[in-house]
Amino acid sequence: MSEVVHTGVEGLDELLSGGFPKGRIILVLGGPGTGKTILAAQFLWKGITQFGENGIFVSLDESQNHFNAEMLKFGWDFKKAEKEGKFLFIDATRLSRVAMLKEKMLREETSSLRGKQLQIDRLIEELQAKIQHIGAKRVVLDTLASLFYRFMDPIERRTASVDLIEALSDLGATTIVTTELSYLGLERNLMDEEFLVHGVIMMQTLFSGGATTRALQVEKMRGASVNPNLVPYTIDKGGVEIFPTMPVFSEK
Numbered sequence: 001m002s003e004v005v006h007t008g009v010e011g012l013d014e015l016l017s018g019g020f021p022k023g024r025i026i027l028v029l030g031g032p033g034t035g036k037t038i039l040a041a042q043f044l045w046k047g048i049t050q051f052g053e054n055g056i057f058v059s060l061d062e063s064q065n066h067f068n069a070e071m072l073k074f075g076w077d078f079k080k081a082e083k084e085g086k087f088l089f090i091d092a093t094r095l096s097r098v099a100m101l102k103e104k105m106l107r108e109e110t111s112s113l114r115g116k117q118l119q120i121d122r123l124i125e126e127l128q129a130k131i132q133h134i135g136a137k138r139v140v141l142d143t144l145a146s147l148f149y150r151f152m153d154p155i156e157r158r159t160a161s162v163d164l165i166e167a168l169s170d171l172g173a174t175t176i177v178t179t180e181l182s183y184l185g186l187e188r189n190l191m192d193e194e195f196l197v198h199g200v201i202m203m204q205t206l207f208s209g210g211a212t213t214r215a216l217q218v219e220k221m222r223g224a225s226v227n228p229n230l231v232p233y234t235i236d237k238g239g240v241e242i243f244p245t246m247p248v249f250s251e252k
């Protein structure tokens with residue numbers, strides 16, 4: 001088995017028999033509000049504070065101020081980590097910004113595909129430079145789903161996300177890429193993205209008999225023996241915690 005990287009997320013390493021495969025890409029898949037951003041940030045924070053691995057958060061979704069403020073609620077002071085040279089935030093929302101004005105959106109959508117791809121190339125170059133700058137070993141890209149807004153055409157979008165994942169795999173950092181469970185609210189289907197990555201983790205909210213439970217499953221982890229069961233997890237002031245030996249719904 002290849003070298004593993006401890007995630008530092010309570011219960012997750014146990015589920016993964018140690019952690020993520022080093023230098024590989026893990027797709028974290030889930031619906032809105034399932035905790036994808038928190039889990040991904042936790043992986044970076046634990047890397048920085050427990051395992052001496054610097055990290056970079058690439059955001060296609062939210063601004064740095066918003067991210068810092070949200071994560072501080074868990075006691076994760078990314079602003080401080082940045083000052084210490086252990087963390088960098090890349091604001092890539094320009095790649096995905098949902099056109100606030102329809103007019104602007106139309107203009108963007110009629111701009112060339114080449115133009116949009118150039119922006120992705122630039123993002124990768126920026127990321128590569130920053131990885132070298134702080135010697136980052138962990139990277140998060142949150143969230144691939146946001147590219148949807150930029151690339152309305154499904155084929156263009158797929159090409160863009162596939163290009164992005166391929167470029168990320170060349171950078172050598174252990175990387176979490178988050179994405180929505182499905183685009184456009186369609187039933188889940190296997191996406192090209194899932195074939196390209198080394199691991200897939202699915203986060204979901206289940207409803208049964210009036211009860212709601214958060215459940216997580218490692219759907220795939222190449223080259224590692226993992227616990228493939230659907231297991232419960234919680235989100236509280238410490239972040240995400242996974243319970244590998246507990247049933248999702250307790251028996252009556």
Ligand SMILES: Nc1ncnc2c1ncn2[C@@H]1O[C@H](COP(=O)(O)OP(=O)(O)OP(=O)(O)O)[C@@H](O)[C@H]1O
Binds near residue numbers: 031032037235236
């Ligand atoms: N301190 C807390 N205690 C309990 N639950 C919390 C706490 N902080 C946040 N949450 C829960 O975490 C979830 C949001 O997590 P997060 O932003 O990581 O989700 P996400 O999957 O990234 O969502 P989105 O698709 O909207 O980006 C919400 O369901 C919220 O209720």
Ligand SMILES: [Mg+2]
Binds near residue numbers: 036037038061142143
């Ligand atoms: Mg999120």
